[in-house]
Amino acid sequence: MSEVTTAEDPRAITRSIKQGNGHPAFNYYYRFVLDNQAEQDFNYNLFPVVLDRNAVPWSLGCLYILTQLEAETTPVMATYQSKADDLAAFKEWLDTQDNPDVLLFHFPKLKLRRPTYRYRGYLKKLIEARELSPTTAKRRMGAVVSFYQWLITNNYFHPEYPPWEETQYQLGFKTTEGREVLKKVVSTDVSIRVAKSEDPYAGTIQDGGKLRPLSGKEQVRILEATVAKGNTECYLIQLFILATGARIQTACTLRLRHFLNQNPEFSKSLTGDEKVYKLKAGPGTGIDTKNNKTGVLQVPCSLYELLRTYALSRRAEVRRSRFMAKQGDHSDPYLFLTQQGTPYYTSKAETLRFNPDFDRHHHKGGQPVRQFLKDHVIPYVRERHNKQFHYRIHDLRASFGMNITELLTAQVQSGAITLNKMRMIVKDLMWHESFATTDLYLNYRSQMDAIYEAVNGYGEQLQRWIDQANKGMAFDE
Missing domain, CATH: 1.10.443.10 (Intergrase catalytic core)
Known part of the structure; x- marks a missing residue:
């Protein structure tokens, strides 16, 4: 849609970004490169712009967001804002490295020197330091994988060696109608796995x-x-x-x-x-x-x-x-x-x-x-x-x-309605697609009561063992 230019360009448009109280605004200049007809097809409120650490739009990042928007008839900008945030985090990491413009496309034979593997290692360190949640790291890595797939598909570059290794497998699941479906899933070795842990006492x-x-x-x-x-x-x-x-x-x-x-x-x-x-x-x-x-x-x-x-x-x-x-x-x-x-x-x-x-x-x-x-x-x-x-x-x-x-x-x-009628009413009122979700509400109270009853019962037995140890064991030599 546009490109960065200089103040001397007769078609230059000034864009000013506020830097906060007491700091001068950051100005840059851009110009449109589309004709009037094409320009009408690219009008968006709240278009998310991927900025580098100098607050300048990153052309490849912005183009990536734009090309995805082109395929959407009713885009949800909040979704694309999240994608732009993840790309901006990757660009920020790139800009802290030597020769970031070269590193972006540098895929040597040694796997751990490729930017995809290096960025994954960086995210893992943030997780270990508790500076980033595993789910956020997983999403950011996924955004980078999608970005590189787009770069390669659109011939922006052809890596000398693969950006990652892929594994394909079949994932089976049931639809809301109960039909068995197999879906082909592609996993990469740069993906970040997040271990799922369910707290039975969370009451959710x-x-x-x-x-x-x-x-x-x-x-x-x-x-x-x-x-x-x-x-x-x-x-x-x-x-x-x-x-x-x-x-x-x-x-x-x-x-x-x-x-x-x-x-x-x-x-x-x-x-x-x-x-x-x-x-x-x-x-x-x-x-x-x-x-x-x-x-x-x-x-x-x-x-x-x-x-x-x-x-x-x-x-x-x-x-x-x-x-x-x-x-x-x-x-x-x-x-x-x-x-x-x-x-x-x-x-x-x-x-x-x-x-x-x-x-x-x-x-x-x-x-x-x-x-x-x-x-x-x-x-x-x-x-x-x-x-x-x-x-x-x-x-x-x-x-x-x-x-x-x-x-x-x-x-x-009281016998006023049947259990099946109850399930239907709750499903309708909650707008659930499946009875499986409705049943979570129907079973919630009894499940929580059973969990606490089991824990309390075991706790009583455990306390008897502890009392027995206190009476029958010597701790002094």
Whole structure:
């Protein structure tokens, strides 16, 4: 798209990068090299730029990101930001070596002198020094492997000796429909292995990540803390997740229009006689979902009325006016906005729509909510209730799942519904693809009880052995 040039170039455009208070800005010059028609095909908000240690764009790194974006119809820039960060870490390491431009393409006969093996050794040292987590090191090495594959495929160079050694094998797994599938997997000897260790006492459920269902008391305490800190929006966002099982991107991309219906139609809840408002979410609704899945959120009648009251409040109106002042007349404003009038979470559709006046430097992905929990809610609960307390916003989804599971378990035990009916309801409410994930919630409480019962029983036996040793053994010579 462009190339670095000098200030004397008549087509030069100045780009200024701030260096912090008290330091002069760093300026460089670039020019476009595409014609007007081609240029229209490369318009991206939040395009991640790979910089070297002198804050100059690294041409090969930027080209690599750009060519991957070309194949995407709906790119998620946060994903490419991560790739750019990993490439920038590799470039930083290169720039600390002698002749970095030569080293990048230097693949001699001696394996350990090749940059791929040298970088792997560097990452391993960072892991041993506890300066880098194994998972981050694994991801960074994977990014470098992909980068070199791209360089070779696109004929940027042909290494004299292979950048790594490959091993191919078949990996078998079952799809969500239960079909057996074999997939060819290619592994390299520069990959960094991460040993998986499961803590049986962590109390987590694997549902799009390790989630920890909060106890009833913990749920009360975090909402109590949010009220005490006076953050109405974060209270309502957390309450919405606890009541519907929605993810943060769904709760934060609710639209004003969804709660302006004067005569909403309420239906019977799947879990009882309570009335709910069925809110469609997914592509075409303005509400984001994971993997663009389409579904229905069951919003309790009382919560819908509360959110409608908020939508019509003076507080929400002031925030929308600030949003409009920045964005102009917006036809579909968000329900929740920060005090400055910015979204808590930028919708996918809005991210993909190119805006030449776009002035933000990062994607809004719920950071204000997470920061509020970290700075205010967690310290509040630790100070008053539990010094070891911790949680993440996504844990509230698991908390909803367990709340529903325990409610329905009581109905199964009373004979009101069958166990199979219970599984179907939990699966539908949680939007699970597979019953395997649903069963993690159904088995969670009994599994944790069994673990602690086994540990406590063994602990009692162990204590008897210790007492026996104290009585029958001499420790003095």
